[in-house]
Amino acid sequence: GQDLVGRMLSRFGLERPPRRVHAVEEVSLTIREGEVVGVVGESGCGKSTLGRMIADILQPTTGEILHRGRPLGARRREKGAGLAVQMIFQDPFSSLNPRKRVGALIGEAPKVHGIVAREDLDDYVESLMERCGIDLAYKGRFAHQFSGGQRQRIGIARALAVKPELLVCDEAVSALDVSIQAQIVNLFMDLREELGLTYLFISHDLGVVEHVCDRVLVMYLGRIVESGPAAEIFRAPNHPYTKALLAGVPRIERRRTAYEPIEGDMPSPLAPPPGCRFHPRCPFATARCREETPALREIAPGRLSACHLNDATA
Numbered sequence: 001g002q003d004l005v006g007r008m009l010s011r012f013g014l015e016r017p018p019r020r021v022h023a024v025e026e027v028s029l030t031i032r033e034g035e036v037v038g039v040v041g042e043s044g045c046g047k048s049t050l051g052r053m054i055a056d057i058l059q060p061t062t063g064e065i066l067h068r069g070r071p072l073g074a075r076r077r078e079k080g081a082g083l084a085v086q087m088i089f090q091d092p093f094s095s096l097n098p099r100k101r102v103g104a105l106i107g108e109a110p111k112v113h114g115i116v117a118r119e120d121l122d123d124y125v126e127s128l129m130e131r132c133g134i135d136l137a138y139k140g141r142f143a144h145q146f147s148g149g150q151r152q153r154i155g156i157a158r159a160l161a162v163k164p165e166l167l168v169c170d171e172a173v174s175a176l177d178v179s180i181q182a183q184i185v186n187l188f189m190d191l192r193e194e195l196g197l198t199y200l201f202i203s204h205d206l207g208v209v210e211h212v213c214d215r216v217l218v219m220y221l222g223r224i225v226e227s228g229p230a231a232e233i234f235r236a237p238n239h240p241y242t243k244a245l246l247a248g249v250p251r252i253e254r255r256r257t258a259y260e261p262i263e264g265d266m267p268s269p270l271a272p273p274p275g276c277r278f279h280p281r282c283p284f285a286t287a288r289c290r291e292e293t294p295a296l297r298e299i300a301p302g303r304l305s306a307c308h309l310n311d312a313t314a
């Protein structure tokens with residue numbers, strides 16, 4: 001498909017005096033229209049920061065994010081065009097006024113952005129509720145009266161109301177019971193079919209990522225260390241960090257894995273190790289790894305990995 005989001009984000013910094021922390025560095029990625037791209041990595045690896053930049057909630061300090069070749073946000077300034085990217089959080093209501101009724105929550109943004117005429121707003125809200133599997137009888141209720149799964153459906157309807165092309169889902173199903181998780185994942189996939197949506201699916205749940213994603217990005221300490229088709233990465237991970245991450249997944253079919261689960265804690269992003277950032281935890285680290293940063297480069301068509309071990313076989 002066409003490139004929906006293309007970018008060169010070289011650095012994203014959070015100002016935290018006295019020093020600047022780069023939560024995400026030298027990340028370059030493209031998301032194609034209709035793709036479901038997974039982002040995995042331990043907490044603190046920068047995956048949420050990356051998602052927030054792509055959703056236009058945080059601005060990179062250097063670099064840029066393009067949507068259909070134009071700077072992200074350009075569409076925002078066109079009346080009635082909606083917003084290109086929406087973010088779905090673990091709990092969409094943690095930051096919202098609990099005194100607003102469901103209908104008002106869903107209808108708020110399309111009203112503000114002039115997406116539908118005032119007289120059509122009611123029908124529009126109802127069509128979104130139906131699409132997301134929310135009983136129309138709930139329109140006048142307050143969001144806090146709902147269970148996690150229903151709240152997530154309301155959050156999704158609210159996001160869809162501004163006609164996004166890309167949904168950034170940050171641990172969107174992580175807090176839900178397994179059976180509810182499956183329902184919400186199915187809703188995401190139905191919406192993908194019906195609306196041609198594209199997804200960036202950030203999750204620490206590798207099982208869900210393997211199930212829903214076409215392509216996966218593996219992040220470690222603010223950098224992408226491996227990327228490629230999900231099926232290939234899960235079958236044959238290349239980067240030692242990806243191998244360790246997968247080995248840590250308690251799944252029967254992976255019990256016979258040749259890899260050891262990950263050891264130790266992720267170092268602080270305040271003081272990333274020199275060379276390969278994974279070297280303090282990597283069983284294959286050499287002197288070179290401690291000094292030289294491995295470049296993310298193609299190891300097979302559509303697959304990238306940042307590890308010196310690939311030089312021997314290149």
Ligand code: SF4
Nearest residue numbers: 276279282289307308
């Ligand atoms: Fe391990 Fe070296 Fe590869 Fe880094 S570059 S993952 S330390 S082998």
Ligand code: MG
Nearest residue numbers: 043044047048
């Ligand atoms: Mg996070």
